[in-house]
Amino acid sequence: AGKSKVDDDVLDNLEEVLISSDVGVDTTLKIIERIEERVDRDKYLGTDELNLILREEIAGLLSETSGEDATDFVIPENKKPYVLMVVGVNGVGKTTTIGKLAAQFKKKGLNVVLGAADTFRAAAIDQLQVWADRVDVPLVRQDMGSDPASVAYDTLKSAVAKNADVVIIDTAGRLHNKINLMTELTKIKRVMQKVVADAPHDVLLVLDGSTGQNAFEQAKQFTLATEVTALAVTKLDGTAKGGVVIGISDQFKIPVKYIGVGEGIDDLQVFNKFEFVDSFFK
Amino acid sequence: MFNNLSDKLDKALHLLKGHGKITEVNVADTLKEVRRALLDADVNFKIAKDFTTRVKEKALGQDVLTTLNPGQLMVKLVKDELTELMGGETAGVNLTGSPTVILMAGLQGSGKTTFSGKLANYLKTKKTKQVLLVGADVYRPAAINQLQVVGEQIGVEVYAEIENKNPVEIAQNAIAYAKANGKNTVIIDTAGRLAIDEALMTEISNIHKAVTPQETLFVVDSMTGQDAVNTAKAFNDLLNFDGVVLTKLDGDTRGGAALTIKSVVNKPIKFIGTGEKMEAIDVFYPERMADRILGM
Numbered sequence A: 001a002g003k004s005k006v007d008d009d010v011l012d013n014l015e016e017v018l019i020s021s022d023v024g025v026d027t028t029l030k031i032i033e034r035i036e037e038r039v040d041r042d043k044y045l046g047t048d049e050l051n052l053i054l055r056e057e058i059a060g061l062l063s064e065t066s067g068e069d070a071t072d073f074v075i076p077e078n079k080k081p082y083v084l085m086v087v088g089v090n091g092v093g094k095t096t097t098i099g100k101l102a103a104q105f106k107k108k109g110l111n112v113v114l115g116a117a118d119t120f121r122a123a124a125i126d127q128l129q130v131w132a133d134r135v136d137v138p139l140v141r142q143d144m145g146s147d148p149a150s151v152a153y154d155t156l157k158s159a160v161a162k163n164a165d166v167v168i169i170d171t172a173g174r175l176h177n178k179i180n181l182m183t184e185l186t187k188i189k190r191v192m193q194k195v196v197a198d199a200p201h202d203v204l205l206v207l208d209g210s211t212g213q214n215a216f217e218q219a220k221q222f223t224l225a226t227e228v229t230a231l232a233v234t235k236l237d238g239t240a241k242g243g244v245v246i247g248i249s250d251q252f253k254i255p256v257k258y259i260g261v262g263e264g265i266d267d268l269q270v271f272n273k274f275e276f277v278d279s280f281f282k
Numbered sequence B: 001m002f003n004n005l006s007d008k009l010d011k012a013l014h015l016l017k018g019h020g021k022i023t024e025v026n027v028a029d030t031l032k033e034v035r036r037a038l039l040d041a042d043v044n045f046k047i048a049k050d051f052t053t054r055v056k057e058k059a060l061g062q063d064v065l066t067t068l069n070p071g072q073l074m075v076k077l078v079k080d081e082l083t084e085l086m087g088g089e090t091a092g093v094n095l096t097g098s099p100t101v102i103l104m105a106g107l108q109g110s111g112k113t114t115f116s117g118k119l120a121n122y123l124k125t126k127k128t129k130q131v132l133l134v135g136a137d138v139y140r141p142a143a144i145n146q147l148q149v150v151g152e153q154i155g156v157e158v159y160a161e162i163e164n165k166n167p168v169e170i171a172q173n174a175i176a177y178a179k180a181n182g183k184n185t186v187i188i189d190t191a192g193r194l195a196i197d198e199a200l201m202t203e204i205s206n207i208h209k210a211v212t213p214q215e216t217l218f219v220v221d222s223m224t225g226q227d228a229v230n231t232a233k234a235f236n237d238l239l240n241f242d243g244v245v246l247t248k249l250d251g252d253t254r255g256g257a258a259l260t261i262k263s264v265v266n267k268p269i270k271f272i273g274t275g276e277k278m279e280a281i282d283v284f285y286p287e288r289m290a291d292r293i294l295g296m
Ligand SMILES: Nc1nc2c(ncn2[C@@H]2O[C@H](COP(=O)(O)OP(=O)(O)OP(=O)(O)O)[C@@H](O)[C@H]2O)c(=O)[nH]1
Pocket: A088, A089, A090, A091, A092, A093, A094, A095, A096, A097, A118, A121, A124, A171, A172, A173, A174, A234, A235, A236, A237, A238, A259, A260, A261, A262, A263, A267, B108, B109, B140, B192, B194
């Protein structure tokens, strides 16, 4: 406050804001360098312009991956059923995000089928059943402890028989450093392809917005195992900012599609990069 | 991108090689790297700054010991300081009270329900306690079912009131039930909540006041980033909790949140979670955590 020129103090303060938003040191330095370059170019750059430039520079890191206007999943006409697989580490919000997404697809008039391929965690199937009932869409399930790939297979079979538009497959949370569990995801994919050759059409990696720099390694390992095509960042209704996705989106060229902003059925928003950046300063 | 701290320190400490004495200049250069590594491990921005300032004070003026080169001395200073900060008196669980009441609190998905089961199993098998698990999460879909499955897995009774949406009442009734049924330990699982959710924070404060637990445990995901500082402070301001549980340490996070939380609330980290299974519980070792944060 009270400053009109972008000087070291202003940049130090910016560094603190970005680091405190979990942007990470590397990405923060990258952003600050870009801003320093612009300050050098335009000597009269003032702090009132800083915000604008910052938005542009961060958006630049996200732009190759996230469209100018935030977009939903596009469901191609010729992909029926369109298959979405949801993955991520433990407790990030996969099952909840699936419930919310199912509600959004249904609202658009699409027929949705859910598959409870988390057969491991206690009452994971019951939890997804509650969501399926809430949204009023069918759920394909087997008993706890059964083979998740077999549940995914059944779900796709059922969706094809019902002529459904969209299938969403829930998977058990797993830490990305557990090789066997990561291989299991690859197997689930392969088994689904016996029913729908190019399934899954999208793989959504859910990241917890309060996670720090470990999210990088999560993105890396899940991408290796499942070719992640989109990100959702949850729990942004709290004080956490989720800034780590800037570097992830930049490095792995994966778009951020959604943010979770609560536990309710309507608390899923399409990602907007400008609003996202602005939230760091609130 | 993922060079660990010991690599970075090694690199930075090359600057020190050949110096007979740790001077202000080379300490500053090294500490810049230490600070950066702490930030990469998710230690809070301000706490990383304070930490490096403190290490600097300790480093300055120390003559090089004959058995150590300056690099090793710096590593030792950093590690000792970290260990000390995260340690303090190692407090076990307070098992006084009849029954002993243990209350879980934390953000959504941090691992409260799983840890409730682990702790119940630990107290049952290691301390021969008669444990009652209480399902006081009335919000999350199938939260009670989850606790019931966990209870079945470890052979511990679960108290639940499916129709009751008042967690304060459920907790009070559970304690009465425990007394009447020979249970000497009650573990109350609660819903996840954000620190800024006033209604739910008031609710857990009310549960806390109503049951006056011997142990209130703050359960936190070890992958947490910079927000750990806000959350730990808010929960502690309200509940004055007794200890911290760090979950999901079977991952590869460096876990800098441990240092942040300890620095902010100065409460002992009592347990760690190292897996999804009921046996995956361990006590906390500050030195191991220091190594982990430092990537050593
Ligand atoms: N505040 C908030 N809570 C959320 C959000 N998304 C999910 N949650 C909560 O986070 C907790 C975990 O969510 P789940 O959907 O069970 O997460 P998951 O990834 O399926 O978990 P596992 O299957 O156990 O790995 C639940 O309490 C959810 O209600 C969000 O956007 N905001």
